[in-house]
Amino acid sequence: MTVRLVLVSPAFSRALREARFDDGGPLEAAGLAAARAAADALPVADRLLASPSARCRETAAALGAAASDVGELAGLDVGRWRGRTLAEVSAAETEAVGAWLADPAAAPHGGESVGALCARAAAWLEGAATDGGRTLAVVEPEIVRALVLLALDAPASAFWRIDVPPLTATELSGRAGRWNLRAGRPL
Structure with a gap:
């Protein structure tokens, strides 16, 4: 049975911009407006899912979904780095950031490693593959990255090389x- 999964990345928020x-935090007004404007571009789906973050839930609502x-679709748990900018963390913990970006098993922030996130996303996809039909999921960019790696049978070390625009x-x-990929279609 063929499964069609449409992963939609969330609209702009302050955290993304900075x-x-x-x-x-919530979406910015411009992000909400862009999501509302894109609502007609969504395909009809049998199931509508979202990462449990505020920005994914708000994006889904603005899209009219x-x-x-779905807890398994939560974004990467970055532990004590949550809410800080990458520049702040890089200045304070240069070696830790370097290890985190280079090693998918590293979790110097005390949260989840990229490898663990990829395994969690793969387990979810395996279960979703039995559902059939079309699923639309508004998910964090790191979930998109993890599922693209899985579809391409690419190593977790390629995680940070995939850009996922809002x-x-x-x-x-x-x-x-066996998955086929169609990437980055703007809404």
């Missing part, structure tokens, strides 16, 4: 073990 680790929160759709189609 290169700040997500602090749970009454999405169910309000873009990345589509996976196929079934467990």
Whole structure:
């Protein structure tokens, strides 16, 4: 049975604009307006899901989707770095940031490693592959990255080499073990 999964990245928020680790803040007014304007670009779906973050829930609502929160689709837990900018953390913990960006198993912030996030996303996708039909999910950019790596059978070390702009759709189609990718379609 073929599964179609449309992953939509959230609209602009202050954290995204400032290169700040997500602090749970709301979308900016411009982000909300852009999401509302993109609502007609969404495909019809059998299931509507969202990462449990405020920016994903708000994006889904602005797109007109009454999405169910899915814990497995939560963004990367960055522990004590939450709410800080990458520049702040890099200045204070240069070696830790370097290790985190270079090693998918590293979690110097006390949160979750990129490797653990990729494993969590892969487990969710394996379960979703049995659902069939089309699923629309508004998810954090790191979830998109993890699922793209899985679809391409790419190593976790390539995680940071994938850019996921706001309000873009990345589509996976196929079934467990074999996925096709259509990346970065703007809404």
